[in-house]
Amino acid sequence: MKAIVLTGRSLAQGRAKESKFSEEYMRASTACEVDPDDLASLGIQDGQNVRLVSGNRSIVLRAVRSSHAPHRGMVFVAYGPWVNVLTDPDSDGTGMPTLKGIEVEIQPAPDQEVQDLRSLLGQGPRGR
Amino acid sequence: MGGEGVAHNIVCPFCGCCCDDIELTIGGNGIVGIKNACALGQAKFMSAREGRGLRPKERADGVLSEADYGRAVRRSAKILAEARYPLLWGWSCTSCEAQRVGVELAEEVGGVLDNTTSTCHGPGLLAVHDIGEPTCTLGEVRHRADLIIYWGCNPVHAHPRHMRRYTVDSEGRFRKGRGERKMIVVDVRRTAAARMADEFVQIEPNGDYEALTAIRTCLKGEELEQEAIAGLPSKRFEELADEFIGCEFGVMFFGLGLTMSKGKSRNVDAALSLVRDLNSKTKFLAMPMRGHFNVTGANEVFAWQTGFPFAIDFSQGYPRYNPGDTSGVDVAARGDCDAALVVAADPISNFPLEAARGLASVPIITIDPHETPTTNASEVVLPSAMVGIEAGGTAYRMDGVPLTLRKVIEPPEGILQDTEILSAILREVKGLKGGR
Numbered sequence: 001m002k003a004i005v006l007t008g009r010s011l012a013q014g015r016a017k018e019s020k021f022s023e024e025y026m027r028a029s030t031a032c033e034v035d036p037d038d039l040a041s042l043g044i045q046d047g048q049n050v051r052l053v054s055g056n057r058s059i060v061l062r063a064v065r066s067s068h069a070p071h072r073g074m075v076f077v078a079y080g081p082w083v084n085v086l087t088d089p090d091s092d093g094t095g096m097p098t099l100k101g102i103e104v105e106i107q108p109a110p111d112q113e114v115q116d117l118r119s120l121l122g123q124g125p126r127g128r
Numbered sequence: 129m130g131g132e133g134v135a136h137n138i139v140c141p142f143c144g145c146c147c148d149d150i151e152l153t154i155g156g157n158g159i160v161g162i163k164n165a166c167a168l169g170q171a172k173f174m175s176a177r178e179g180r181g182l183r184p185k186e187r188a189d190g191v192l193s194e195a196d197y198g199r200a201v202r203r204s205a206k207i208l209a210e211a212r213y214p215l216l217w218g219w220s221c222t223s224c225e226a227q228r229v230g231v232e233l234a235e236e237v238g239g240v241l242d243n244t245t246s247t248c249h250g251p252g253l254l255a256v257h258d259i260g261e262p263t264c265t266l267g268e269v270r271h272r273a274d275l276i277i278y279w280g281c282n283p284v285h286a287h288p289r290h291m292r293r294y295t296v297d298s299e300g301r302f303r304k305g306r307g308e309r310k311m312i313v314v315d316v317r318r319t320a321a322a323r324m325a326d327e328f329v330q331i332e333p334n335g336d337y338e339a340l341t342a343i344r345t346c347l348k349g350e351e352l353e354q355e356a357i358a359g360l361p362s363k364r365f366e367e368l369a370d371e372f373i374g375c376e377f378g379v380m381f382f383g384l385g386l387t388m389s390k391g392k393s394r395n396v397d398a399a400l401s402l403v404r405d406l407n408s409k410t411k412f413l414a415m416p417m418r419g420h421f422n423v424t425g426a427n428e429v430f431a432w433q434t435g436f437p438f439a440i441d442f443s444q445g446y447p448r449y450n451p452g453d454t455s456g457v458d459v460a461a462r463g464d465c466d467a468a469l470v471v472a473a474d475p476i477s478n479f480p481l482e483a484a485r486g487l488a489s490v491p492i493i494t495i496d497p498h499e500t501p502t503t504n505a506s507e508v509v510l511p512s513a514m515v516g517i518e519a520g521g522t523a524y525r526m527d528g529v530p531l532t533l534r535k536v537i538e539p540p541e542g543i544l545q546d547t548e549i550l551s552a553i554l555r556e557v558k559g560l561k562g563g564r
Contacts (some may be wrong), residue, residue, distance in 0.1 A: 004333045008317065008384065009419070013173035014142075019179040020477060020500045050522040057481075071317045076335060080477060081501065087480035092392060094254060095246035095439055095455030097480050100388040101334045121476060121484070122506050 001042055003040055005052065005086060005102040006076050013078035021117060029080030030114045033060035035069045039071060044108045051109040054102055059085040060112045075106070084108075132156070135536045140169040141221070141516025143287050144418030144526030145294070157537050159517075166288035173517065179498045181511030182540050186288045197544060197552070202537035204469070204508045205556030211467035213443055214239035215487075217456045219474030223521025223533060226546035227422075228427040230471060233554045235442045236351055236561065240465065243426035243439040244473060246455040253388040253427065253437055254451060255396035264379075264413045266293075273299035275375035277312045278334060278431045279399065280385020281417045284320035290417070295379070312371070314339070315385060331370065332359035334390040343369050344395035347405050356495065375423040377436040378412040382401070382421075418526035421516065425524035469553075470494045471546060472515070476501040495549050512546045513539035519546070 014027035032050060034042070044050065046065040052059055052075075053056055059082055066076065077083040079099075086104065087097050117123075133163040150171065153161030159173050161227050184200035185192040195203075208214050216234045219227050220243050227243075234241035246252065264544040269276075291297045296311045303309055306512045313325040316335075322328040332341045335358030342357045346369035352362040372378060380403055380507065387394040399414060406412035420425050427437035434440050436449035439456075453460060456475065459465050463484035467490050476484045492506035494500075497518075503509045513519040518539035539545075 005505075006333065007388070010283065011167055011285045011288070012284070013194055014168045014198075014207060017497055018175060019151065020474065020498070021179065061421035065358075068319055068322075070316045075141065081481070081484070084477070084479065084484070085481045089453055089483040091455065091459055091479040093452035094391055094392045094453035095242075095458060096387060097247070097457055098388065098390065098392075100385065101390050114213045117264075117501065118504075121501050121505075123501060 001038065001106045002073065003038070003106050004074050005104050006074060007079050007085065008037050008076065008082050008097045010078040013080060023026055025080075026117060029078050030061050030082050031064045031078065033068065034063045034078040035068040035072045035074070036065050037070070038072055039063060039065060042106060044110060048110045049112055049114060050106070051107045052104045052114060053106045053107065054086045057107060059083070060109050060114050062114055082114075083119070098123050135534070137534050138536060139523065139531045140165055140172070141421045141514070141523065141533060142169045142172050143421060144424060145290055145529050146286050146421055146525040147293060147521055148291050148531055154442045154537060159537060168288060170507065176337050176517050176537070177540070179501060180540060181496050181497065181499050181509060182543070185509040187507045192504075192506070197510065197549070200508050200510050201215055201549065201552045201556055202349075204510070205560055206491060207467050207491050207507065208233070208237045208239070208469060208553070209557050209560040210320070211237065211239070211463050214467040214469060215456060215459050215465040216469045216471070217243075218471040219243040219426045220245070220423035220444050221472035222422065222515050223519070223523065224422065224429050224530075225521045226471065226515070226550055227426050228433065229547060229550040229554060231430060231433040233441070233469070233550060233557065236554065236557050238443045238445065240454055240456070240459055241430065241434075241464055242421060242454070243430065243438050244420060244461075245423055245427055247448040247457060247478065248384060248419050248423065249387055250438055250451055250455065252382070252396040252416050254393040255400055259397055259404065261400060262407060263415050263527070266525070267528055269379050270294050270298045272377045272380045273412055274308060275310050275372070275378035276304060276310070277378065277380040278321055279314045279380055279382045280319045280389070281381060282315070282319040283381075285322065285416065285419055286321045286383070286419065286506040294461055295381075313553055314354020325454045329360070329364070330494050334357055336389060336395045337391040337398050339365070340395070340402050344398070344402050344405055345373065345410070346516045347373070347402070349544065351381070351444060360562045368424065372406055372410045372412070375410055378406065378410065380412070381417050382414065383417045396563035415527060416509060416551060422523040425522065425527055425530070457483045460484070462486070463489070466490050468492045468505075470496070470502055471550070472512075474500040474502045474503050495546055510544055510549050512549060513543050515546060518543070523548070
């Protein structure tokens, strides 16, 4: 299914952002809010994983039933290193990458795991 | 303040609201109670001691090991002094006093100095250069505004006390409360703020420029030829134009929905142009919803010292400004920088992954209170006191009003302030560069 990704601040992500290696931060930053009708179209349940693919970039996130529906064809993910996997660094001459409006293909991925932060960034417990 | 007791009127060092009515109860050199803060401010104050770096570190044989400040400062200065084109990034979660030292350091090492503006409201500042910014203080909004527009922002999650302290739910001198004000939210999703609005206008993603331009067209009395624009029937824009004109004092607060979407600076151009045009009919102002508590201060200090608010390149020996070329993400993604100094920020988490990888491939020096993916990727880590909690200084609220941050508790034993660490690196760099 094609969709557009919006990123932004969420209360949960904002509360946990000073503790980047905490479970709370990972939980808040890996939630992908999906319109309930889109969840049904994808054939997945609230809490199951999805893979978001944009060109040669892709990331597995946890699909969460959105409480801000209707917004079919649009998903929300809080700012963070997970969604930044999808972001094109090209800033169109402004300094700002396009962090809202990223076009993706969403695929059900109930058997794939969401990477933890160290593994996502390729960092061992003592650094790079 | 030192010791135990209650500290009143503390400025919150989280978002650009800089709420200055926080009450903290101090006990055992920790914060044990808090009043008036939102969920974000509460989490920052109450978890101030969590996830902290407690000793300087430097990398040896690929592993970060504990060091002392003297050794870590000398290593940092050597890296910066020997670099051809270092990036000095962050600055929005520290004090203006630390930012000032940062400008001098950037000039000394001939680096690129950029703050997190370039990944939040940087495109908005580019629009301000082109159009100007009809604006005011949040106090004026509270006392006088009868129409509040939130466009592309969700204050309930990002600035939770904005509505209560400064806009629709505040008690002003001439506008007493919600009944005397109207709130319109324009966004692509029905956010928490949208549910609290009198009117919610849902537009298509990346449709902001068209929507803003459509309202401007109606305002000028011209007809819209299309039946639908940005996912809405054209008639809706005529209604919005009438509503905007019909107020006595309107304010448009705009968020990253404009700066991060397709169009970027041009979206803010359109918003500021609309506000400018509205002033031929009524009183109307605009203000960006700044995120970090002192990102506005970073723009102010950098602009006083160099003439430019962000993305400043000192490599020619004088300040140059060319966002898109001299901005942090672009410099890191192109692999232009050969070293980096990160102050109070976490670009390895917050940059697009390809730019983060570019940054991680060069020696990074990080000054930050917390352990983060950026400290993990660093060559040298200098832990610092939390500004606004363990160190004082000056911060600028989103409307450009300077406020005094206070030290309410002591930092962990032996931990220095950003200003002290940066000044020590600057002295060392000057010594290496010719004994000045």
